[in-house]
Amino acid sequence: MEIIKRPYGTEDVLPANSKSWSVLETFLRSTAEKYGFSEIRVPTFEETSLFSRGVGETTDVVQKEMYTVLAKESTFTLRPEGTAGTIRAILENGLLNEPLPLRVCYILSCFRHERPQKGRLREFHQFGVEMAGSADAMADAEVISLANQILTQLGVKDISLRINSIGCPACRAKYHEALKAYFLPHKDRLCETCQDRLERNPMRLLDCKSEICREIGKDAPLILDYLCEDCAAHFEKLKADLTLLGIDYTVDPRIVRGLDYYTKTVFEFVTDCIGAQGTVCGGGRYDGLIEQLGGPATPALGFGMGLERLLLVLEKQGVTLAEPTGVDLFLIPMGDAASDKALQLVAALRREGLSSQMDVMGRSMRKQMKYADKLGARFTAVIGDTELAEGKVAVKNMATGEKIDLPLDDSFTARFADIEIADRLAKETV
């Protein structure tokens, strides 16, 4: 019988890598906590209309990338991003009645039906935060600061923060008109996709990779010149605050987010070391979204951080988050009486907080020794009739070959713990 393979664009996290994931997740939550963000957990699937209303009817994500499933008589959609569901939960549970601003974070999987490539999966994971209630640019700076601290403390290098303001619906509408007016005379020379973009999303024209489009767009009007007074002031304040925080950034007027809810501030942390999909973190302000989803008009913002992409960067840059799990003491019993004793010792060591294992395959002593070595056991101990009779056992340090006698009584686990700690300290000082 042949095995069934995983769906295209999904990934298995194998034992060799799972620890990096859990270490990363713990780090993300605890860092977010320092900024006042508490974790929220929401369903994997939602009412389809939540996304068409929240993310935007005309976006690619909603139009062609959603996994919408028919379950009995109802249809649902696997979340393509985290914000809509989180805002839904906030509104449904009345969280906005708590002292504002509300700060929540999450780690969840998202689903988009796209063609997989490096840094892009159909099921991917993201860490995200949402902050609701503040219209001040200081809130923007804080959220960006969190992302910045995460990346910095993880040791990520060569990643740049780009910020932009895409204004409020009022100034953006004016800007779109100006852009169209600028590009229309050159329409025939634009690449095919850009001709299409001219109507759908004119701001994308500035981001085109084609030489001709770039050349044409060189002198195109910039959104920053079309911001209303309020939006312009907000952007200036953000820049000033980032400078106060010592966070480097570049203003990139070409940044466009593909989700409809963004207003004013948009930002992304981009690297070029993991292929074409280099946006590790992206986010911005969405002052209209909460009202759009039926809540009270409340300014808010957030970001999403792609965990697979982040892990790709860390791997590429040689950052290791976790050493493989080892074994502190591997017991090698010889004979039934010793085996019974070892079984009890292993359990006692584990209760003590140490990791301990023994053979469960009925292997010869030599094989057990080899196996202990492959497991990366730091210490081994052979227990046979002699040890039982003398009431002591030699614990062997696998790295040095040194052996230390320990009494086979109730003090064994505590004594071994001392040796184990001493060994750990010795390694650290070296």
Place this chain on the structure above:
RNA sequence: GUGGGUAUAGCGUAGCUGGUUAACGCGUCAGUUUGUGGCACUGAAGACCGUCGGUUCGAAUCCGACUAUCCACCCCA
């Protein structure tokens, strides 16, 4: 949705100007007398050479289709 690349044991590869039992490294398992691992040596298991069809006396090797997968466009994390 559109391009292009790739498809040989668990993993990484060789073989690809068609020619008899498809090779190598790593890994796994068993041994080198059940009282001490790493090294070395011996041996074993494990591949219908992605699938189907075509050319041919003969196909892992050439051709086609399909499927899978990777990279890129697009889009986003």
